Amino acid sequence: MPIKVLVVDDSALVRKTITDTLAHDPDIEVVGVANDPLIAMDKVARLQPDVMTLDMEMPRMDGLTYLRQLQKERSPIAVVVISSLTQQGSQIALDAMEAGASEVLAKPDGSMSVGALAGKLAFHIKAAHAAKKRFRPTAAVPTARAAPVLKRAPAWVGTGALERRLIVVGASTGGVEALRSLLPSLPAGLPPILVVQHIPAFFSKAVAERLNELCPYEVREAVNDEPVLPGQCLIAPGNYHLMVVAGVGGYRTRLTQSPPVHFCRPAVDVLFRSAAELAGKHTLGVLLTGMGSDGAQGMQAIRRAGGVNLAEHEDSCVVYGMPRAAVALGVVDKSVMLERMPEVIIDQIHQLSA
Numbered sequence: 136m137p138i139k140v141l142v143v144d145d146s147a148l149v150r151k152t153i154t155d156t157l158a159h160d161p162d163i164e165v166v167g168v169a170n171d172p173l174i175a176m177d178k179v180a181r182l183q184p185d186v187m188t189l190d191m192e193m194p195r196m197d198g199l200t201y202l203r204q205l206q207k208e209r210s211p212i213a214v215v216v217i218s219s220l221t222q223q224g225s226q227i228a229l230d231a232m233e234a235g236a237s238e239v240l241a242k243p244d245g246s247m248s249v250g251a252l253a254g255k256l257a258f259h260i261k262a263a264h265a266a267k268k269r270f271r272p273t274a275a276v277p278t279a280r281a282a283p284v285l286k287r288a289p290a291w292v293g294t295g296a297l298e299r300r301l302i303v304v305g306a307s308t309g310g311v312e313a314l315r316s317l318l319p320s321l322p323a324g325l326p327p328i329l330v331v332q333h334i335p336a337f338f339s340k341a342v343a344e345r346l347n348e349l350c351p352y353e354v355r356e357a358v359n360d361e362p363v364l365p366g367q368c369l370i371a372p373g374n375y376h377l378m379v380v381a382g383v384g385g386y387r388t389r390l391t392q393s394p395p396v397h398f399c400r401p402a403v404d405v406l407f408r409s410a411a412e413l414a415g416k417h418t419l420g421v422l423l424t425g426m427g428s429d430g431a432q433g434m435q436a437i438r439r440a441g442g443v444n445l446a447e448h449e450d451s452c453v454v455y456g457m458p459r460a461a462v463a464l465g466v467v468d469k470s471v472m473l474e475r476m477p478e479v480i481i482d483q484i485h486q487l488s489a
Contacts, residue, residue, distance in 0.1 A: 137164040138264050141184035143175045143201075144168075144217070145193040149242060153188055153217065153256065160257040170194075172201035184212060186264050189236070191218040191227050199231055206235040213237045213267035215259055225341035232311050237263035237453075241335040255398045262308040262426030266453045299417040300326035300487055301363070301379065301386070302480065303410045305403030305433070307333040307425025309453025311342055313473055317423070318368060319349040320477035326419075326484065327386065328368040329357070329379060329410070331401045333425065336373035343370040359390040371401035378409035386413065397429040403457070407433020416441030419483055421476070422467075424452040428460035438466040443483050448472045 140163055142153045150168045157163050166182045169175035171193045179187070191198040202214055215238040216231045228239045238259045302325065306313055310332045318328075334342065340356045347354040350368065357369035357377055363386035371377035375390040389409075396402035403422070407430060410418045420437045422430045424447055434444045444467050446458035451473040461467050471479045 137162050138186055138260060139164055139166045139182065139184045140260060141166060141175065141178055141182060141187045141212075142168045143170075143172065143187055143193075143198070144190040145170045146190075149190070149217075156256050157260065159254075163257055163260055172196040172198065172204075175201070179210075179212065185267075186213045186215060186260050188215045188217045188260075189231075190242075191216060191231065199227055199234065202231055202234045202236060211267065213263035215240060215263045217242055225338045228338055229311075229341045229345060237266045237308060239335065239338055241337070258398050258426065259308075262454055262456075265426060265456070266308050299414060300419070300484065301410050301414045301417060302326055302328045302419045302421065302484070303379075303406055303437075304328060304330045304421040304423065305332075305407065305425070305430040305457065306330070306423035307399070307403075307427065307429065307454070307457060309424040313423045313447070313453070314342075314346060315349065316473055317476050318346055318354065319351070321350070321352075321480065323352040324366050325352070325481075326365055327363045329363065329371075329377060329388075329406060330368060331371045331377055331403045331406045333399045333401070333403075333429070334371075334373045339370055339373040346370070357388050357390065359388060361388050362386070363388060371406065374400055376401050376405040378405060379413055380409065381413060397427050399429060403430035404433040408436045411436035411440040411442060414440075414442070417487060418442035419480065419487055420444040421480065422446045422458050422461050423473070424454055425457035426454045427456050430457045431460035431464050431466065434461045434466040435464055438468075443487060444468050445476065445479060445483065446470050447476065 142150050144150050154165045157165050166184055167178045169178050173195050189198045214236045216228055216236045217240045218228055219242050240259055343354055343356045352366050354368040356372050363379055378389040379386050380389045396404055407420055418437050420434050437444055446461050446467040448470045449455040
């Protein structure tokens with residue numbers, strides 16, 4: 136049975152663009168469109184869609200209000216937010232993720248070919264559908280916290296080995312919430328953390344700023360050619376691949392707009408491969424929830440270089456796709472439940488080759 140999609144947007148052009156591009160995929164059927172949430176409510180009852188694409192700014196009722204209503208009703212419909220992501224819009228989109236949206240995408244702007252757009256939209260529709268089938272009640276939103284109390288002193292402090300060690304993290308569907316669980320639970324003073332979350336342009340900065348409020352160390356969006364420092368977490372900006380390269384006295388960032396990998400830019404494989412090439416056995420790879428296989432080949436490179444790989448366990452993944460691909464490739468050292476991931480990361484950093 137094809138995935139049934141309802142398209143909700145006040146722009147007739149956007150509704151047609153989304154409908155026409157999704158028509159390229161035989162596994163997806165657009166069963167209806169609506170130009171605002173009030174019309175959508177009636178069509179949901181009649182058409183019973185599996186997935187809804189939802190704009191944020193619409194007449195009579197905004198998308199965020201409607202999404203929160205769906206969450207209160209514990210609706211079985213997966214929601215993909217497709218919105219104009221300015222900086223202000225990104226804050227609203229982040230609120231939408233916290234209200235239960237599975238994915239956030241930028242509105243089609245004509246810069247992408249029809250074939251590429253169809254593949255990208257279809258990928259995220261399928262990811263949202265897969266995520267909703269594993270629905271879990273939304274966890275309480277974490278608040279800013281102090282550094283966790285560790286059972287033993289962090290051996291990396293003052294050792295000089297810090298500069299060579301890297302923690303690289305990849306995530307996709309469900310990853311924003313997974314990062315909101317993982318990163319604030321890690322202590323200050325760790326080796327540098329670099330993160331690729333499949334995310335559109337503009338939205339990455341809002342995510343980094345929200346995480347920075349929660350974590351006991353600095354979290355921000357990466358910029359090109361900056362030093363990669365201990366006690367810091369850098370998030371790949373949307374629409375840019377993030378790599379780590381050699382610089383004078385340590386590692387530095389490199390942002391590129393080379394072609395998307397697995398329909399994604401940034402891509403996890405790009406970061407993981409660069410870390411494996413540069414940091415080798417000093418690399419700790421962490422792969423969280425997500426649709427597809429991005430990150431598996433990057434983990435293979437880390438394994439071949441002598442590093443260590445952790446993957447989120449199937450039972451805590453919103454979508455067990457990317458971790459499954461890495462496990463199937465035989466390159467995962469440990470599969471770890473999300474709630475246990477912070478302590479395992481700390482333990483592995485103690486053991487990681489200096």
